[in-house]
Amino acid sequence: MNSLCTLSKILQVLKEAGQINQDVVDSVRKYIAASQIHPDGTFLTPQPRTENVNPSRLTLPFTARADQAVNPVAAKLLKVMVSKQSNLCVAADVTSASRLISLAESAGPYVCLFKTHIDIVEDFSPQLIQDLLAAAQKHNFLLMEDRKFADIGHTVSLQYSQGIHKISSWADLVTVHPIPGEGVITGLKSAVTNLHRGCFLVVEMSSAGNLASPNYVACMLLQPQWKYLRSIQTLWRA
Numbered sequence: 001m002n003s004l005c006t007l008s009k010i011l012q013v014l015k016e017a018g019q020i021n022q023d024v025v026d027s028v029r030k031y032i033a034a035s036q037i038h039p040d041g042t043f044l045t046p047q048p049r050t051e052n053v054n055p056s057r058l059t060l061p062f063t064a065r066a067d068q069a070v071n072p073v074a075a076k077l078l079k080v081m082v083s084k085q086s087n088l089c090v091a092a093d094v095t096s097a098s099r100l101i102s103l104a105e106s107a108g109p110y111v112c113l114f115k116t117h118i119d120i121v122e123d124f125s126p127q128l129i130q131d132l133l134a135a136a137q138k139h140n141f142l143l144m145e146d147r148k149f150a151d152i153g154h155t156v157s158l159q160y161s162q163g164i165h166k167i168s169s170w171a172d173l174v175t176v177h178p179i180p181g182e183g184v185i186t187g188l189k190s191a192v193t194n195l196h197r198g199c200f201l202v203v204e205m206s207s208a209g210n211l212a213s214p215n216y217v218a219c220m221l222l223q224p225q226w227k228y229l230r231s232i233q234t235l236w237r238a
């Protein structure tokens, strides 16, 4: 398979059109250079953030990756994907409890992940969480609250575990904007004890006019503290 257009060419066109500056070009080039891989999934250049993570693991079958997963939630998700032969996630953007449960029941057999925006449900009650957890157990999928946490550590720890939704008590996974820095993750971690929980870092968005420029994406991917980001993204896109 051949590329119709190289990323270098795209960078050149964008720069000539005045859409990006030289800093962005340099940053993306640096990212691309650092991300070149051999066919077996190993990197051409040593990756500082792969400490404790075997890069070739990303080329393994999901069952083997589940065995090697650092986070038990990642292992569980991979196993669900294998057993249901599904990598589907449903975005449950509905505003009533009955529609949410109805969707969980109808889509449940086919998905590995059920993604909620719990704060848009107008008739939320703790019973809804019990019903969601029952559906997740019955149909063998994980729950992900798409909260897109993006505040300082102390605040996100409260947003995650307190208030009426008590997200940490039921959501296997949450989404997080990495923009506040590592504190957003340590804040979330501090809110849970004795529960297996995970998060997806949101680095890119599809919304028009979003500010996740190539420079932002490159910066986030190159942060050493996000050493598992590559594997998380790959898992998500698998």
Ligand SMILES: O=c1ccn([C@@H]2O[C@H](COP(=O)(O)O)[C@@H](O)[C@H]2O)c(=O)[nH]1
Binding pocket: 091, 092, 093, 117, 146, 204, 205, 206, 207
């Ligand atoms: O960049 C994006 C775009 C959307 N989402 C979330 O996905 C679902 C559905 O979005 P569609 O654009 O209708 O497919 C919704 O819950 C959004 O919050 C996202 O996370 N990132």
